[in-house]
Amino acid sequence: MDTLTMFEPERVAPDTEVLTAYCPVPGLGVLPMNAFLLRGREPVLIDAGVVALGDAFFDRIGASIALEDLRYVVLTHADPDHVGCLGRLLEAAPNAQLATTFLAMGKLGLAGHAIAPERVCVIEPGAILEAGERRLVVLAPPVFDAPESTAIFDAKDRFLYSADAFGAILSAPATTASDVAPGSLEEGIVTWTHVDAPWLGNTREEPFRASLDLIRRLAPRAILGSHLPPAFDMTERLLGHLERARTAAPSAAVDHDSLVARLVAA
Numbered sequence: 185m186d187t188l189t190m191f192e193p194e195r196v197a198p199d200t201e202v203l204t205a206y207c208p209v210p211g212l213g214v215l216p217m218n219a220f221l222l223r224g225r226e227p228v229l230i231d232a233g234v235v236a237l238g239d240a241f242f243d244r245i246g247a248s249i250a251l252e253d254l255r256y257v258v259l260t261h262a263d264p265d266h267v268g269c270l271g272r273l274l275e276a277a278p279n280a281q282l283a284t285t286f287l288a289m290g291k292l293g294l295a296g297h298a299i300a301p302e303r304v305c306v307i308e309p310g311a312i313l314e315a316g317e318r319r320l321v322v323l324a325p326p327v328f329d330a331p332e333s334t335a336i337f338d339a340k341d342r343f344l345y346s347a348d349a350f351g352a353i354l355s356a357p358a359t360t361a362s363d364v365a366p367g368s369l370e371e372g373i374v375t376w377t378h379v380d381a382p383w384l385g386n387t388r389e390e391p392f393r394a395s396l397d398l399i400r401r402l403a404p405r406a407i408l409g410s411h412l413p414p415a416f417d418m419t420e421r422l423l424g425h426l427e428r429a430r431t432a433a434p435s436a437a438v439d440h441d442s443l444v445a446r447l448v449a450a
């Protein structure tokens with residue numbers, strides 16, 4: 185795979201779909217880039233895709249719901265891989281509100297994507313967003329690359345939408361995380377976590393473990409990461425991988441010469 189590619193949506197519950205794309209990472213493999221569509225009385229989209237996906241992203245959503253019915257677009261954070269189609273989405277979905285943090289709103293404004301205040305519902309960790317039959321609990325993820333990052337726990341499906349946390353660089357696309365060889369998944373998560381959260385090695389063990397215990401207590405049936413194939417019944421393993429990432433030596437940075445060599449060899 186040498187370009188960003190959208191895959192067919194993966195149904196992970198009767199009314200919940202993963203909108204999956206894979207992005208090549210030269211010399212290292214591929215990175216999943218997921219958004220999530222939660223159907224119901226008040227449909228919710230978690231994250232707004234990558235701008236390069238364009239029509240493909242809209243086609244996948246439109247195959248499941250009418251865009252006029254979309255009630256919320258929840259942004260986990262304002263990074264480009266999460267907000268790419270946001271402006272077009274809010275135009276095409278006039279009844280949708282953007283649910284995100286105050287800081288994410290500010291970042292969007294500074295990036296030239298100011299959203300009218302009446303289209304925004306500000307959520308912060310600790311908030312609960314009621315969307316039809318769903319109660320979406322907003323919480324801070326244990327690792328992140330942007331301070332406004334929020335994870336979402338859907339009490340209906342018992343899914344944890346973990347934002348960038350638990351992401352993994354993989355050797356090839358996979359339908360579920362359990363399809364990836366255990367050692368490769370662990371290395372992929374450790375490598376991604378070092379890239380995404382280079383501060384992690386400076387944290388103290390106790391508070392970091394407490395942030396992992398919060399997830400343990402939620403006991404999600406699946407962890408649905410923005411950069412991980414759906415991971416059912418793997419919570420304890422994945423928490424262990426984050427603990428290892430905290431103490432493991434950082435992966436070697438890719439410098440100019442090695443990147444050019446990898447691109448030429450690819």
Ligand SMILES: [Fe+2]
Pocket residue numbers: 261263329330348
């Ligand atoms: Fe990010």
Ligand SMILES: [Fe+2]
Pocket residue numbers: 263265266347348410411
């Ligand atoms: Fe991301």
